[in-house]
Structure formats: C-alpha cells, structure tokens
Amino acid sequence: MKAFMKILCAMLALLCIGSVIVACDNSGDKDVSASGGTFGIVYKDITIKLDDKAESILSKLGDPKYTDNLGDCGGIGVQTKYTYDDIAVNTLKEKDGEKIHKIALLNDLVSTSKGISIGDDEASVKEAYGTPSSEANGKLTYKSGNLELEFTLKDGNVTAINYRRIV
Numbered sequence: 001m002k003a004f005m006k007i008l009c010a011m012l013a014l015l016c017i018g019s020v021i022v023a024c025d026n027s028g029d030k031d032v033s034a035s036g037g038t039f040g041i042v043y044k045d046i047t048i049k050l051d052d053k054a055e056s057i058l059s060k061l062g063d064p065k066y067t068d069n070l071g072d073c074g075g076i077g078v079q080t081k082y083t084y085d086d087i088a089v090n091t092l093k094e095k096d097g098e099k100i101h102k103i104a105l106l107n108d109l110v111s112t113s114k115g116i117s118i119g120d121d122e123a124s125v126k127e128a129y130g131t132p133s134s135e136a137n138g139k140l141t142y143k144s145g146n147l148e149l150e151f152t153l154k155d156g157n158v159t160a161i162n163y164r165r166i167v
Helices: 002-018 054-061 122-129
Strands: 023-025 031-033 039-043 046-049 066-072 078-083 087-094 097-105 110-112 134-136 139-144 147-154 157-165
Touching: 046 054, 046 097, 054 087, 054 097, 097 110, 122 139, 122 147, 122 157
Parallel strands: none
Antiparallel strands: 023 110, 031 039, 039 046, 066 078, 078 087, 087 097, 097 157, 134 139, 139 147, 147 157
16 A cells, blocks of 8 residues: 555656746746657747757857856766856757756746745745655755756755756
8 A cells, every 4th residue: 555655646746747847037938848748948038948959049048148168077978058147058969969958047037937936945845846856955856757856945945946857
C-alpha cells in the first residue's frame, strides 16, 4: 500500500510540475509549452524554450549587457551565458548546434507562471508549487523528467530562480 501511495503521489507531483515552469514578467508574458514537454518563457514578446536553436533567439533578444564564455563544464559542451536586463540565457554547443540550456530570472520584474518572483517567501513558493522534489542547502527544486525549476532561498526569501535542462 505504501508503494502505491508513493507512486500516486509521484504521478500527481509530475502533473503539477508540468504546469510549473517558467516565467512571465508583469507585462503579461506567460509560460509556454511545446510538444514533448519542453517549457519556456515569453519575454518581451519573444518565446524562449529550452532546446531552441540559440542563434534565432539571441538575434531577437538583441545585444546582451554581458556575455560570458563558461567553457566546457563537466564535459557536456561549451556553454555561453548571455545576460539581459531581467533574464540570463545560457546556451550549450551540441553536435547539432548551439541550443538554449538554461534561463535565469534576475529580478522581481520577472515572475514564474505561478507569480513567484525574487523576494517572495518560501511559503508562497510552496503554496504555488506544492511540495518540492527536493529541499536541501537552501534550495527548493521541482523536477519533471530532465527539466528542473529551482528556487534559491536566503533567510526564507527567494534570491534566485533558475530553470534548466539537466544533461
């Protein structure tokens, strides 16, 4: 019976997590979902999804404030971070080209699809998203397949929101 309840809880959690991810800003931007469960954001009328080809997204976003070459972290491929006013977008060079690998929300002007932004408290995150897949080291992590939404907390408040594809 315990095993059945764990499976049932896991299935319900996955259903909830499917609607979790990621972001909208206060101008009405919203999260989007493509076939296959890839989620992304609409930021300044530009749809950005994990695994999108980076070239077209980056050209639409325009010149970033900063560009950082992160190198080949852990042997997964060369990563580059593009920082804009409200978001940062990491790309990963793969065999079939450079793709969107991570989206980070940088300030309280951008929020998740459930209205959580930097500065909100832990209780608000849990009220919006439920029980996290893991909770350790000041982080609440919600996972669905190879997708992850992570809230970093300090003194009970959200200090960072990251959405990434795990490779």
